[in-house]
C-alpha cells in the first residue's frame with residue numbers, strides 16, 4: 001500500500017474477528033516497530049506481546065478506557081526504560097506508529113490504548129520497577145463493527161493545524177484536495 005494513502009486511511013479500530021494472527025504476520029509488524037529510531041539510538045523501548053486470555057482480561061484494568069481490549073487477539077504492551085528521560089515518550093510514539101502502520105499495510109486493525117494504572121501491567125506481566133509500561137496497542141483482523149470510533153471526528157483543517165512563519169500567521173491553505181478517509 002502506498003504510504004501516503006495508508007497514512008490518510010488508517011483509523012483506530014476496536015472491533016476484531018477471533019481469527020488468530022500468525023507468527024509470520026506478527027514478525028513483520030514487530031520488525032517494523034523495531035526499526036523505529038530513538039534518541040541517541042538509546043533503544044529504550046521493549047515490547048511484550050500478550051495473547052493469553054487471562055492476561056488480556058487482567059490488562060483491562062490497566063486503563064480507564066480499556067474495557068474492550070480483551071476482544072483483541074493480540075495486545076502489545078510498549079515499555080520504556082524509566083532512565084531514558086522525557087524523550088522516551090517520543091520513542092514510544094514512533095514504535096507504536098510503526099507497529100500500527102505495518103498492521104494497516106498487512107490488512108490488520110489496531111488501536112492505541114492509554115495505560116492509566118501501570119501497576120496492573122507490572123503485576124500481570126512481571127514488568128520490573130525500572131521499566132515503565134507506557135502504552136498498549138491492540139491488534140487483530142478487522143471485525144464487523146470496524147466503523148468510526150465513538151470519539152472519532154474529522155481532523156483539523158490544514159489552515160488551523162499549520163501556521164507559516166510565526167504563531168499568528170495565516171495558516172497553510174484549507175487542505176482542499178487532500179483525501180481524508182476519516183470524513184469521506
Ligand SMILES: Cc1cc2nc3c(=O)[nH]c(=O)nc-3n(C[C@H](O)[C@H](O)[C@H](O)COP(=O)(O)O)c2cc1C
Pocket residue numbers: 010011012013014063064065066111112113114115148149151152153182
Ligand atoms: C495517545 C493516545 C491514547 C489513546 N487512548 C485510548 C484509550 O485509552 N482507549 C481507546 O479506546 N482509544 C484510545 N485512543 C484512540 C483514540 O480514541 C483515537 O486515536 C481517536 O479517537 C482518533 O480515532 P480515528 O483514528 O479512528 O479517527 C488513544 C489514542 C492516542 C493517540
